[in-house]
Amino acid sequence: MKQFLIALVFLTTAFSYAQDTGSIVGKLTDKEYNNESLAFANILIKGTTKGTTSDMDGLYAFENLEPGTYTLIYSFVGYETQEIPLTVVVGKVTEANVVMGASAAALSEIVITTTSRKDSEVALLLEQRNAVEIKESIGSIELAKLGVSDAATAATKISGVSSSEASGDVYVRGLGDRYLYTTLNGMTVPSDNVDKKNIDLGLFPTRLVQSISISKNFSPENSSDQSSGSIDITSRSLNGINELQFGFESGLNTQAIGQSKFKRTANQDDISFGFYSSNMTTKDAITQQSWDTESTTLPIDYSYTLTAGTKIGDKFKVLFSGSQSSDFEYNEGTFQQFNRNLLDVNYTDATNYSNTISTTGLVDMSYDFDDNHNVRALSLFVNKLTDQVFEAGRNRDGFVFEEVNDPDSYSQYVVDQNTIQTRLWINQIMGDHQIGTRNHLTWGYGYNQMDADEPNRIRNEVNIKKPTDTEAETIELANQGGTQQRKSFQDIEDSEYSARIKDVFNVFENDTISSLKLTVGGNYRYKTRDFESQVYGVDEIGAPGQVVPPSIDDIGSVFTQENFDNGSLSLVQQLPDTYNGELNSASGFLSLNYSINKFNFILGARYQNDEIIVDYNVGNAPGGRDGSVTKNYDNIYPALNVRYALNEKNNFRLAASKTITLPEFKEIAPFGYVSPTNQVVVGNTGLEASNVYNFDIKWELFPSRKELISATGFYKYIDNPINRTLDRGSSGYFSFYNTSDRAQVIGLELEADLGLVSSTEDNGYNLDLGFNFTRMWHTQDLRTFYNDNGSIANTFTYNGKDEIGLEGASDYIVNASLNFSTNWERAFNANISGNYASDKIYALGSAPDSQTTQSNLYNNEIIEKGFVVLNATFSQELSDNIDLSFKAFNLLNPEIKRTQDVRSIATGTESTETIRSYKNGATISLGVNINF
Template sequence: MKHLILTLFLSFGIATFAQQTGSIVGKLTDKEASGEPLSFANILIKGTIKGTTSDYDGLYALNDLEPGTYTLIFSFVGYETQEIEVLVEPGKVTNINVPLGANAAALDEIVITTTTRKDSEVALLLEQKKAVSLETSIGAEELSRKGASDAAAAVTKISGIVKEESSGNVFVRGLGDRYNMTSLNGLPIPSNNTSKKNINLELFDTEIIESIGVDKTYNAINYGDFGGANINILSKNYTGKGFAQVDIKSGVNTAAIGADDFYTTDGPNFTGFYNEEIPNSPFTNDFNTSFDRSRAGTPLNSAIALKGGDSYDVGEDSKFSFFVVGSFDNGYSYREGINNGAPNLNSGLPNSEYNFDKFSYKTATTLMGNLGFNMDDHSKLRYNFLMLNNSEQKLEEFNGILDREDDAPEGGGFIRRSTFERTTLMIHQLLGDHELSDRLDVNWAIGYNDMTNLVPDRRQNTLLPYNNNQPNGPKSFRLVSAASANHRFFQELTEDELVANIATSFKFSKNEEEEFNGKITLGYNGRFKNVNFESTQFNYQFLNPNSQPFVDPYNIDAYFNEYNTTSGYYQIRTFRGTASLAGALDPQTYGGEQLIHAGFATLEYKLTPKFTLFAGFRVEQIVQNIDWNTVIQGIGENELDTFEWLPSLALKYELNDKNNLRFAASKTYTLPQFKERAPFLFQEEINQDSFGNQYLTNSENYNVDLRWEFFPTKNEIISLGVFGKQINNAINKYLVVSAANNLSYANTGDATAFGAELEVRKNILQLEKTVNETSLESRLSGGLNVSYLNTNQDLDSKKVNEETGYSAAFTNTEAALEGASDLILNADLSYYTELAPDKNLRATVVGNYFSDRIYALGSTGRGHLVDQGYISLDFIAKAALSKRFSLGLTVNNILNPLIERTNENAEGDLDTNNPAISAFLEKGPITTLSYKKGTNASLTLSYKF
């Protein structure tokens, strides 16, 4: 596969090179009316017939201009005409704000700035205003102004989006990870987490982002595995003068720094580039790492980033550019709280009841670079490389009741789990855009993604009181019955994927203004993924219970140092058996391939000057083969083969220059993930085991949106939208009725979602003052978006039982969707002031709220597991102290709310006819998880050379 990628890259590399166009945007104001917007003024490129007029807000835009110097003529009846010479640079937007009046404006009244097209807040808002689709874009300029530090924080500025707890994944309109898609420069990318479909957005620092587009309505050019949003990250493409910059950050987490001692697991290093192989003689306990915890130093968070870029003219018409950034970030966190199992229906008491401590150390290493070569005014070629290595080592300790009717029923049980997980993702992309004529464009892209996920030598120990009647007495392995309660676990998952896009667009029906009314686009997308997973677990089975010695929970190594595998106290076995069994070291595996071939066609046509249609049709052939060799299901294989027809329609009507009315409708699908279909037992969390369902199939989604948009000024928007979704054969996580009470996945029934969204971005106050003949600006701006959502789904236990072979007993016959909050609110307030030409201060307060949402559906008479809603508050400030030096302060999770998950009482539409449900929980809610994350504070120093 890798040789194939290299060959394809070289083949495309000798193709035609590329060139970008530029744009001019700006605002015209009326000097005779105290700077009010000047509507319907004329802007003409001298010596041509190309031009435009300003809208109600005085805004104008001239797009797709070839690089070079132009003279613009600004005119209005009764006003002095202005001629301004401006340089258009490739891939950039030149902002020219011009006051017109009875007399000519002075040069210092005309404001000219240049930035990249996707950086510019004004340009992106103009694009959103003129586009037919409902995509919302956030550029680097706005990200900096609002203090967003990564892609996850950036997208929460958009209505209906909220971050998932303890991750960088997001819920869009109440729809979680499985319903969203993430792409980089238009090409899909894999997740960095085996349990997630999408990559952690926190890994994308805003320093490498040019803009982020979030499309909550379906467009046929995108893959059809869509329900919530398609999030497309555009990586930074530098085309300016050479620069280099270094950022250094240090900070603390108040919970981690406040712990009496901070502990880590033995083995992993500071950088996160670590692996531990299975030893040659594992059945003799020949392992290199300790079961005991290690005391760490002071838990201070730190980060360093180096970045730079430059561009060079090559001959008269060509330009070469590059941008590179490398960073390393680490962070410590600590949590203490409670972690309980499912409650008993009669007593209401949880079957397991722990107090827990969790020590975590995370690292993130990023290396990104891109190369661009532009040639011949009509083509561009770009290569992008991205490497992400993120790791986490967790030390978790649980004390209390393991099983109220069996292990440590009076308390005194002890569990320690030491986990190191590392994911390395490598992305290569080659992209080309070619303007063959003023009517015909061709663009293509090819990418190769390689992901490796490792869990090397996860260790777990379980100790019980020597005597159950003495919970505070000495502990030992004497009463431990399950061999898997003490184990070492090794896992490796690899995914490699080839992705390819090609599309051609043809413009037709030129109008009187020399613009085309229509455009047809035809294209092909392909995804070819291979997945391989294997794991081996070494379980410690304890023998001779009456002679087992006492064990110190904080010196477990002493036991194994004194007693080896020949002592008769224990033996080591895998899930397949002991060393005497042939094949005992054979790993449990699953793997397979996913092939998607897709063709699409879109038509964009301006039916009238105000009414535009955008219609699309897409077909996808999807094959997902999976094979396995596991203890649960033995050796087997399964194939999901489906052909999807995916129509889409978008309509836009311009009520006037300030108001748009939009409508969109589409059909899409949701595809199950490999892990959800693999019949493999995943023991990833204490109190939370899961396995896949090979009979899982895709669900169908029907989507409709209606939205009104109002653009008061160039950087303000007020919008109100309503939407609806019908999800047939929805996929859910559920509790399997069995002695183990494991979680699995099933197509549980049909679902609906209806909601409304309100978004407001407003300049509250804007002032200008002149100091030493220099105009300085101060502004106060705010943003608010609110989303209300109502969801409902059918829960059909009989359907699940018949389709999966596993037993389901949903407490309710209907319920809300997992992860769907009724109310989501995001708000920010930003203040910016210029102190001098190269000195400014920016401060932002960001608040988020989500209401309660279902984590897992209620089963066997228990109510739903519900994540309680809470408010979060962040503060970000950045001061530019000179042209080269800046200082930043960030304080996250200021309120430090209680994070709580509860098992609710059985309420609503109960399944009283299900014989598998003997009683209903009425003594809740019972807290199953509770902790605080602490407040994170950091200081950043930046210097630009």
């Protein structure tokens, strides 16, 4: 591998005689006709034979221009000819929008900007037209118009993309976290949540975003660990010479604000300005810290931002942006758990209180050595603290099978308090160089650090003895296992180094007839994880009922040093659970981009070696506490992309590729994480990666500058898919398995972005409609493994089913938005958007235990029901420097529900049971933004 990388770097250096090119794009408007688009005007580069004409929308473009200064000549019969000098910068777009009229335009009527391709609406649409890959982008200019506040919401404005109100995940073509890959400026970025592969895009405010791009098919320069798409966030640099902006927003969650005493954890005294810090160990907290929840009376959401930057001299730019937000959520609903068709847990008042405080800080610096060489460095810090309280059984109807044998006499109450602090630090340095006449060399190096801690999780489970005619209600400590009363901590530390290098070599270019480019490069990623979890339980000595809390709101009063000293209580200190993970990924890629006439072909391949090592010391692990597991995947991943440009308004695209879906550390390590609802998720050391084969075909129509109509068909074949399912037998644990030999997905994706009303008058307005629809047909088989004697060794079939849909995939996804904007002196913008994703499988079912002959002791799949989300945003310019905004999210406040078909052991009939249901509430806010 080392020799391969050395050879790759040598090959890249050998092409370092080079430069890339830049472009000039723009729009011509007709001054004599209310600045409408001017078609068929002539644009010529002075001193050359290169020329073009504006299209029906007044758009024009000159691609692949060498850096330098050009003079463009604009002419139209009966109009004043104009000559405008323009500078082309490597890898960027110079945008010149020109007003043509009977007399020469004033200087103020000519707008010239030089931007990255991922900023300007005109440049982005031209890039999409000309790109060979199936790639879609949304830039900061359009995001500002839509009033979008974060990258997660921004991504849903792209066709086939949705986000789940239940999980917070972003889905591309109905496939979620497992099948996506997220990068920042083309480089890997760690997840802020160890339970997920991708970072929460909601942590990226759109003020930090220059553009968001989603590639729905595999490109060899990206990691092969993606099957539904890769999301790249391009962070923004300083705009102009100086920048100073302040914003403040305040609002409420309609359900949280209704709680006169919004519950907080007992860790509140250790939280300051969204940061947790304590000198007390979790063990000492058993007797030295309260066990009971606290509360706040006014759960108001807020956020504030500050952005400042300046240009120093002619070469150096620096930008700082910082923000903090606080959001409250409250929900209450049903929670049930069935294991082998038997009711294990039943709560009708499962309640969550949550407060999330996110603090971000970005420093971006860039230095232009000259027009050919640029180096950029950025550092992004994110601190996300979530303080959450879960309780259930306060209504005295709680039932837990292992604790309550007589539900007529007893109920159970549980309260789980957890403070989760994630600190993420991303550092990147990147270079962009042109050397010689044909090469464009880019590189990057990154170091990321992620700490995800649960410093003091507090959990109590008590049995409530119901009152009788002769006895009052009493509270007894639950004691099955000795850790029902516990405090615990969990520490996760991830470190990651990454590097990338890419060289684009222009082999030849024959005007607009044909050209050939060679791209070569490589990536390296090294990631480590140190994980530790320890539980300190409190057990009652003797028969239950000797230590009696006065009420469920004062459970902590019994956990005193006196009760430990007199032998009423004992400390149960479990051995710590630990695992260390290591990911070593090295890759190289090569592709050829050949265009001839209306065809463009990219043929390439990526060699990628992924090695995953997990060493663990975990209680109840199969084969004993200590163990180690190594996974190695060494493959070549080919990709083909073809574009046929029928004319300037119609494109046909075809793509085919092979990718992989790697298991995550937490899916391999056999550590069991207990959720607040007491569901346990355990890793599986036998889990293997999935290979995925992808095929796409797409048609695009660009009716005008801002309009797009497209239709896409796609097919995916997944070999050895990974699913979450309940373990067989009586454990009731969720785990991850290769449940199937194969899965198949067939999809149809339709998109339309249309201008319903368009006006150029000063008092006019515009009305735009965005709509996309995805229909998917997906299925996978369910495996059965046999022993040599023909008996069943293991099976994932259940209830007569040997075929099922794909976990996390919806049959239907619909996104729609309606945007109203004005051309008034003080612009007004209103946007209404909606999303619907149909039912999806939350977890697969499981077969009966292989040792039993009772075929009805199985688990059916758990289904997350579909629901509609409706959002609205409004913004109004109050002055040249002040904007006012109003936002309302989740207006319909739909019920989020998971169901499971359960068979009655007595009658043999099946009924659909709601095993989880709740509403998150609507969020309403008012904000002001000031530009100085």
